[in-house]
Amino acid sequence: xxxxxxxxxGADLPLDLNSVRQRLVAQRLGSEFHYFAEIGSTNTxxxxxxxxxARDGELVIADSQTEGRGRLGRHWVSPPNANLYLSFVLxxxxxxxxxxxxxxxxxxxxxxxxxxxxxxxxxxxWPNDIIVNGKKLAGILTEVSCxxxxxxxxxxxxxxxxxxxxxxxxxxxxxRATSVLVERQNKVSREDLLQRLIQDLDRCYGExxxxxxxxMAPRWEAYFGWRGQRVRIELLNQDVFGIAKGIDHxxxxxxxDEHGKLQRVIAGDVTxxxx
Ligand code: BT5
Numbered sequence: 001x002x003x004x005x006x007x008x009x010g011a012d013l014p015l016d017l018n019s020v021r022q023r024l025v026a027q028r029l030g031s032e033f034h035y036f037a038e039i040g041s042t043n044t045x046x047x048x049x050x051x052x053x054a055r056d057g058e059l060v061i062a063d064s065q066t067e068g069r070g071r072l073g074r075h076w077v078s079p080p081n082a083n084l085y086l087s088f089v090l091x092x093x094x095x096x097x098x099x100x101x102x103x104x105x106x107x108x109x110x111x112x113x114x115x116x117x118x119x120x121x122x123x124x125x126w127p128n129d130i131i132v133n134g135k136k137l138a139g140i141l142t143e144v145s146c147x148x149x150x151x152x153x154x155x156x157x158x159x160x161x162x163x164x165x166x167x168x169x170x171x172x173x174x175x176r177a178t179s180v181l182v183e184r185q186n187k188v189s190r191e192d193l194l195q196r197l198i199q200d201l202d203r204c205y206g207e208x209x210x211x212x213x214x215x216m217a218p219r220w221e222a223y224f225g226w227r228g229q230r231v232r233i234e235l236l237n238q239d240v241f242g243i244a245k246g247i248d249h250x251x252x253x254x255x256x257d258e259h260g261k262l263q264r265v266i267a268g269d270v271t272x273x274x275x
Pocket of ligand 1: 040042044065069071072074075078084087129136137139141157158159160161176177178
């Protein structure tokens with residue numbers, strides 16, 4: 001690979017996507033790569049591609065983002081050449097009500113990939129975070145466009161902190177974020193992680209389309225870090241408290257309220273609280 005002249009020696013190199021493509025064994029995901037050294041947001045770009053007819057599985061990937069997005073207008077810190085920022089255009093054969101299962105499926109795939117690279121298994125924080133040793137290592141941003149009866153497309157965006165040292169993290173996330181490098185104390189190949197992630201997502205995507213989420217639910221549950229714990233759910237206008245019991249077949253979080261009744265929560269942020 002040709003290294004740009006202005007590249008400081010010792011710094012991380014740009015992604016070598018040829019090596020990923022050559023080794024990739026996937027049915028649908030990664031059918032086409034759209035690579036950017038820098039982009040605003042891979043999700044925004046992927047949405048534009050989808051609106052112009054991009055096919056199922058096309059992948060937008062960048063070495064840095066200037067306007068990386070989280071949920072609810074939050075910011076995703078996306079420095080150059082250290083991490084992974086990617087978005088797939090998906091055209092799943094799912095009814096709109098089952099679209100949230102894409103996020104759950106992606107969390108399972110991401111946890112299965114990361115388990116291979118980490119000394120301790122990651123946990124899933126419902127619905128979209130991957131947590132290691134209590135800190136956030138990866139996040140998922142799923143954006144759905146629906147017709148009246150079917151899902152038109154889903155943009156599945158994933159940010160993974162890979163070779164990201166704590167001292168380069170901005171103050172806003174330093175106490176709460178981690179990376180593969182931080183957890184294993186040495187660097188990993190972003191190409192190896194990316195290849196495995198695409199393959200795991202491809203497999204899990206096929207599984208939920210074929211059989212629904214139910215057969216995958218036990219795997220999700222096995223990674224769920226807050227079962228049996230008292231949690232706070234931050235909804236848009238209020239906070240709700242209860243005991244996290246797991247998820248139902250649609251991927252809603254099951255919360256036991258103070259009267260012992262099970263409530264279904266379909267969106268929100270979960271934080272464990274002391275009993
Ligand atoms: C997420 O949102 O966790 C979804 C993140 C998705 C990012 C990917 S990158 C590729 C694709 N293109 C995009 O534009 N986005 C996707 P949320 O649950 O709302 O979490 C956002 C919060 O995570 C922020 O408010 C920070 O507190 C924290 N955060 C921001 N950057 C982080 C990072 N690099 N590592 C860990 N935590 C971070």
